[in-house]
Amino acid sequence: MSNTPATLFDKVWDSHVVRKIADGPDVLFIDRHFIHEVTSPVAFLGLESRKLKVMFPEKTFATADHNTPTINQHLPVQDPLSANQLKALEVNAAKYGISHWGLGNPKNGIVHVVGPENGITLPGMTIVCGDSHTSTHGAFGAIAFGIGTSEVEMVLSSQCIMQPKPKKMRISVDGVLGKGITPKDVVLFIISRLTAAGATGYFVEFAGEVFGNMSMEGRMTVCNMSIEMGARGGMIAPDETTFNYIKGREKAPAGAAWDKALAYWKTLKTEEGAVFDKEYRFAAADIEPMITYGTNPGMGIGITKNIPLADAAGGSKSTYEKSLDYMGFHENEAMLGKKVDYVFIGSCTNGRIEDFRAFASIVKNRKKAEGVTAWIVPGSHIVEQQIKEEGILDILTAAGFQLRQPGCSACLAMNDDKIPAGKYAVSTSNRNFEGRQGPGARTMLASPLVAAAAAVTGVVTDPRTLLVD
Amino acid sequence: MAYDKFTVLKSTAVPMPIENVDTDQIIPARFLKATERKGFGDNLFRDWRFNADNTPKKDFVLNNPIYSGKILVGGKNFGSGSSREHAAWAIYDYGFRCVVSSFFADIFKNNSLNIGILPVQISPGFLDKILRAIEADPHAELEVSLPEQKITILASGEFEPFEINSYKKHNLMNGYDDIDYLQSMKEDIRVFAAKSIY
Numbered sequence: 001m002s003n004t005p006a007t008l009f010d011k012v013w014d015s016h017v018v019r020k021i022a023d024g025p026d027v028l029f030i031d032r033h034f035i036h037e038v039t040s041p042v043a044f045l046g047l048e049s050r051k052l053k054v055m056f057p058e059k060t061f062a063t064a065d066h067n068t069p070t071i072n073q074h075l076p077v078q079d080p081l082s083a084n085q086l087k088a089l090e091v092n093a094a095k096y097g098i099s100h101w102g103l104g105n106p107k108n109g110i111v112h113v114v115g116p117e118n119g120i121t122l123p124g125m126t127i128v129c130g131d132s133h134t135s136t137h138g139a140f141g142a143i144a145f146g147i148g149t150s151e152v153e154m155v156l157s158s159q160c161i162m163q164p165k166p167k168k169m170r171i172s173v174d175g176v177l178g179k180g181i182t183p184k185d186v187v188l189f190i191i192s193r194l195t196a197a198g199a200t201g202y203f204v205e206f207a208g209e210v211f212g213n214m215s216m217e218g219r220m221t222v223c224n225m226s227i228e229m230g231a232r233g234g235m236i237a238p239d240e241t242t243f244n245y246i247k248g249r250e251k252a253p254a255g256a257a258w259d260k261a262l263a264y265w266k267t268l269k270t271e272e273g274a275v276f277d278k279e280y281r282f283a284a285a286d287i288e289p290m291i292t293y294g295t296n297p298g299m300g301i302g303i304t305k306n307i308p309l310a311d312a313a314g315g316s317k318s319t320y321e322k323s324l325d326y327m328g329f330h331e332n333e334a335m336l337g338k339k340v341d342y343v344f345i346g347s348c349t350n351g352r353i354e355d356f357r358a359f360a361s362i363v364k365n366r367k368k369a370e371g372v373t374a375w376i377v378p379g380s381h382i383v384e385q386q387i388k389e390e391g392i393l394d395i396l397t398a399a400g401f402q403l404r405q406p407g408c409s410a411c412l413a414m415n416d417d418k419i420p421a422g423k424y425a426v427s428t429s430n431r432n433f434e435g436r437q438g439p440g441a442r443t444m445l446a447s448p449l450v451a452a453a454a455a456v457t458g459v460v461t462d463p464r465t466l467l468v469d
Numbered sequence: 470m471a472y473d474k475f476t477v478l479k480s481t482a483v484p485m486p487i488e489n490v491d492t493d494q495i496i497p498a499r500f501l502k503a504t505e506r507k508g509f510g511d512n513l514f515r516d517w518r519f520n521a522d523n524t525p526k527k528d529f530v531l532n533n534p535i536y537s538g539k540i541l542v543g544g545k546n547f548g549s550g551s552s553r554e555h556a557a558w559a560i561y562d563y564g565f566r567c568v569v570s571s572f573f574a575d576i577f578k579n580n581s582l583n584i585g586i587l588p589v590q591i592s593p594g595f596l597d598k599i600l601r602a603i604e605a606d607p608h609a610e611l612e613v614s615l616p617e618q619k620i621t622i623l624a625s626g627e628f629e630p631f632e633i634n635s636y637k638k639h640n641l642m643n644g645y646d647d648i649d650y651l652q653s654m655k656e657d658i659r660v661f662a663a664k665s666i667y
Contacts, residue, residue, distance in 0.1 A: 018654070018657055018658055018661045019654065019657060021636050022635075023634050023635040023636060024634050024635060024636025024637065025634070025636060025637075027651070027654065027658075029658065029661050029662065029665070031665065031667040032667070038501050038502075038553075039501075039552070039553065039554070041503075041504035041505070042504070042505065042506045042554075045504075045505065045506075046648070050648065052648075052652070055655070055658070056662065059667075066498075066501075067502065079502075081502035081503070082502060084502070084504060085502055085504055088504045122667065125667055130552060130553075130554075131551075131552055132550065132551050132552040132576060134552075145576075146551075146552035146576055147552060147576070147579075148552055148553070148554035148557070148576065148579060148580035148583060149554040149555075149580075150554060150580065150583035150584060150646065150647070150648070151579070151583065151647075153648060154647055154648055154651055157648060157651065157652065158648070158651035158652065158654075158655065158658055159658060159662060160651055160658055161647070162647045162650070162651070163579070164634065166575075196489055196546060196549055197489070197545065197546035197549065197572060197574070200546070200572065200573075200574060200575055201575060227550075227576075230546070230549060230574055230575065232575055232576075260666070261666065264666065295489075296489050296491070296549070315488055315489075315545075316486075316487075316488045316544065316545075318486075318487075319487055319488040319489065319544065322487070412493075412498040412551075413498060413499065414498045414499060414501065414502070421521070431491075431493065431550060431551075433491045433493040433494065433550060434493070434494060434516065435493060435494070435497055435516045436493050436498075439497070439516055439521065440516075440521075
């Protein structure tokens with residue numbers, strides 16, 4: 001052991017290196033591998049053509065989410081291509097002995113929601129999935145990141161991938177968040193400061209009072225969007241909040257195994273004096289409810305602000321103009337009061353119970369605005385069940401909203417949940433790229449509170465004006 | 470999946486000086502429904518390339534017959550967003566073997582290297598020079614030499630070196646991939662796995 005103080009990231013990474021290749025990547029052992037229907041079929045074909053087996057099928061977990069419909073899940077899937085992919089996942093999982101939570105299974109849901117809620121995601125693990133929002137699991141003090149299909153094949157066949165070790169960044173947010181300021185606002189604020197490429201090449205540790213006070217759901221929202229500033233992933237040191245969340249979940253260790261694991265997890269923190277390649281420090285007091293106005297997640301502002309001038313925005317002016325043109329927005333316009341056609345709450349970013357509680361806190365005793373179409377999509381069946389049990393469904397129904405069934409839904413519009421061309425959506429998802437929510441769709445990313453405020457007013461509204469004390 | 474070995478590529482190039490070209494633009498999610506790696510090139514840059522009625526958009530560079538070649542020259546932060554390897558497949562399937570930019574998103578870069586596309590990262594200044602050379606003459610050729618790790622504007626002879634680790638360089642030049650390597654160290658992995666607490 002060297003005497004250099006280690007970061008959380010170093011501790012977890014270094015303990016998973018099977019081999020270091022000189023002037024090359026590290027061979028990294030993977031503790032948990034999640035797969036879904038979209039990025040896995042070609043990996044399984046690769047195994048077949050090379051005549052390889054799955055090395056540790058018990059370390060891989062499959063769930064269907066990207067392509068699944070969010071209504072009438074009991075009926076056969078209408079789109080033949082989607083149905084074919086879902087079938088391929090089922091067949092491949094059965095063939096190789098992999099646990100599979102397909103459509104209709106009570107454990108089914110978005111991969112980054114079901115992993116944590118079933119205790120599959122644990123501190124100190126390395127976790128990968130063919131999905132960039134795998135960074136979500138970093139909320140537990142795991143190294144978690146998205147991989148491509150070639151790498152899915154690597155993990156299936158060898159439980160390892162080959163990665164150069166990223167550089168280290170720490171982002172601290174000090175102080176206490178104001179009323180109506182949510183984890184989504186914190187991460188949109190950070191991305192707006194760093195830009196969509198500001199953390200490329202780095203693995204981020206989120207630190208400081210704000211994250212210490214945050215629930216696991218909130219930490220997942222933050223780590224989820226690490227990729228939107230280009231980071232390989234983001235992580236937060238596990239603490240009592242983490243341990244309390246995990247304890248008792250189905251696949252979490254129990255008894256003596258729990259005690260042993262807990263003792264180890266408590267060592268997973270950055271030591272005093274550890275050095276990062278880059279550090280940022282922000283104040284909670286500077287963060288207000290955020291909303292995006294452009295076509296990458298770095299194009300976000302406080303909801304009461306005006307759209308920046310091209311010269312002040314940084315980056316290429318023509319790219320900036322192309323972006324505003326796509327959105328139908330202009331420099332220096334206010335965001336407040338802009339018309340909203342669609343509201344989407346859900347996704348691996350904001351599809352957990354706390355997000356629906358927040359949404360309900362604003363729509364309670366109000367009515368859905370006329371002209372707004374709202375898609376309310378829980379991240380999993382377990383979340384759906386909680387929504388019902390806590391009375392949130394009653395609040396939604398009274399306000400004129402309907403609850404859909406779990407899945408990725410309008411976040412990437414692979415199923416029928418597509419925002420029509422030219423329409424404006426306030427969305428709690430993670431990407432406002434051109435066409436992300438449907439060809440020509442115009443996305444404004446925001447928190448569940450901002451989404452709720454838009455849903456009941458029909459325009460972009462500061463949720464703080466609607467919150468009840 | 471086997472790919473063409475990469476050594477020296479001499480080709481004209483297609484300029485796309487847009488920043489933050491994300492993988493949803495490279496291949497929109499609705500085209501990710503295949504269970505085989507086939508035909509992704511047809512939908513490369515689908516919504517920039519085609520109108521809703523599938524007619525080509527005349528002002529998009531891939532529809533401009535003046536520009537062609539196996540090298541795509543993109544703006545800063547190329548390949549950001551989703552981890553979908555389909556984006557790299559679409560670029561490869563369309564016929565590109567090399568993407569040049571001043572900055573690449575990490576996952577896209579990994580995916581490219583894994584399937585035989587060489588991502589060449591150069592300075593913003595040299596990227597500008599390349600774009601100006603293509604603007605001046607759409608038939609201007611670039612030479613990308615992997616053995617020498619340099620990219621040259623052939624008309625002027627100006628060049629810039631680029632970085633790649635020697636492991637990946639060896640793989641690309643010989644058509645090897647990481648799966649071959651990992652299969653050769655299965656015993657070490659088994660020993661390592663036996664010690665895991667998870």
